[in-house]
Amino acid sequence: MSEDRLPKFSLLNDAGDTISNPDLRGTYSFIYFAPDIDSEGPREALSDLNGILGKAEDLRARLVCVCQEDPQTLSQLREELSLGLDLVSDPEGEIAAAEDVKLEGRDFYRQCLLVDPWGSVRTVCMIPETEDFADNALMIIEEAVYSDQSLNPAIVSRRAYRAFEEEKIDRESITLILEAGHLAPSCMNKQPWRFIVIDKPEDLKRVHEHLSDGNYWMKRAPVLIAAHATKGDDCTLNDRRNYYLFGTGMAVGFMMVQATRIGMILHPVAGYDPIGLKKLLDIPEEAVLITVMALGYPGDPDTLGEKHKRIELSERTRNPLEQVVRWFSE
Numbered sequence: 001m002s003e004d005r006l007p008k009f010s011l012l013n014d015a016g017d018t019i020s021n022p023d024l025r026g027t028y029s030f031i032y033f034a035p036d037i038d039s040e041g042p043r044e045a046l047s048d049l050n051g052i053l054g055k056a057e058d059l060r061a062r063l064v065c066v067c068q069e070d071p072q073t074l075s076q077l078r079e080e081l082s083l084g085l086d087l088v089s090d091p092e093g094e095i096a097a098a099e100d101v102k103l104e105g106r107d108f109y110r111q112c113l114l115v116d117p118w119g120s121v122r123t124v125c126m127i128p129e130t131e132d133f134a135d136n137a138l139m140i141i142e143e144a145v146y147s148d149q150s151l152n153p154a155i156v157s158r159r160a161y162r163a164f165e166e167e168k169i170d171r172e173s174i175t176l177i178l179e180a181g182h183l184a185p186s187c188m189n190k191q192p193w194r195f196i197v198i199d200k201p202e203d204l205k206r207v208h209e210h211l212s213d214g215n216y217w218m219k220r221a222p223v224l225i226a227a228h229a230t231k232g233d234d235c236t237l238n239d240r241r242n243y244y245l246f247g248t249g250m251a252v253g254f255m256m257v258q259a260t261r262i263g264m265i266l267h268p269v270a271g272y273d274p275i276g277l278k279k280l281l282d283i284p285e286e287a288v289l290i291t292v293m294a295l296g297y298p299g300d301p302d303t304l305g306e307k308h309k310r311i312e313l314s315e316r317t318r319n320p321l322e323q324v325v326r327w328f329s330e
């Protein structure tokens with residue numbers, strides 16, 4: 001996100017106070033670039049925006065109008081239009097430079113940015129003049145606030161589903177998922193994870209022979225991925241902190257989120273014969289075959305046995321958060 005940050009600026013508001021980046025922190029800032037406040041359009045836009053000031057404040061957002069005019073002119077404008085929103089003078093286009101916003105000239109769009117409370121530019125928008133400008137602005141703010149306050153949708157919708165479509169998966173999609181795993185963090189960037197992708201029907205059949213009976217459902221998956229790692233390939237610190245399993249687990253976690261995002265299931269299992277499978281897949285003796293994952297598109301739950309079908313269609317269960325979290329101080 002670092003390249004999306006607002007550039008450094010130091011400007012004056014209509015009261016003559018200096019406004020710079022830290023002043024925008026802690027709240028969302030919806031920034032409207034008014035091209036020429038003497039003309040009707042921008043004045044209308046300002047009055048419209050001013051009308052949603054209360055609603056924006058409820059969302060922890062401030063409304064900022066950036067103009068080229070000097071602070072004094074802006075102060076007159078505040079009085080004339082009874083404005084409560086922030087007015088910032090940006091004669092050189094310091095903020096506008098952020099996203100190539102044109103401060104001069106008029107077209108039929110209102111150019112705006114939404115900056116989040118942490119200083120990143122979240123949305124660059126061109127709102128048509130003909131539409132309800134303020135309602136659109138509010139919607140853009142609401143969307144960002146909502147997405148920041150909710151869990152990542154791919155994490156929420158991921159499940160260890162078992163019903164697979166048998167349809168083949170192209171290697172580009174498989175690679176995308178592997179790339180997500182390979183972006184996981186690891187102790188001193190050791191990257192202990194190793195993956196073996198099995199996607200040819202004749203190879204899959206040979207792997208199937210090593211799955212536990214309860215994992216019969218994996219035989220429909222068009223791709224299986226084995227994840228292995230070796231203790232010596234990652235940090236081994238005092239107090240038995242051997243990080244290879246942890247690092248590989250994180251990579252697998254990232255892969256599951258990425259797979260879910262593109263509508264696939266990635267289901268890791270522990271139920272297989274590790275010795276036979278290591279031999280078949282030519283995994284070094286000293287390595288641990290941590291998991292085998294089934295990858296594919298969701299299929300028909302009727303392909304599952306009764307117990308698994310019931311789980312497939314049921315709500316997810318988790319212990320209460322309080323059972324696993326303790327706040328050190330109340």
Ligand SMILES: Cc1cc2nc3c(=O)[nH]c(=O)nc-3n(C[C@H](O)[C@H](O)[C@H](O)COP(=O)(O)O)c2cc1C
Binds near residue numbers: 158159160162272
């Ligand atoms: C390390 C590990 C091993 C697992 N082994 C199996 C397995 O052998 N067979 C199976 O059907 N599911 C297996 N699962 C899936 C879990 O049963 C499932 O993740 C858990 O019940 C939580 O459900 P959810 O992932 O849908 O939230 C395994 C999951 C993990 C992370």
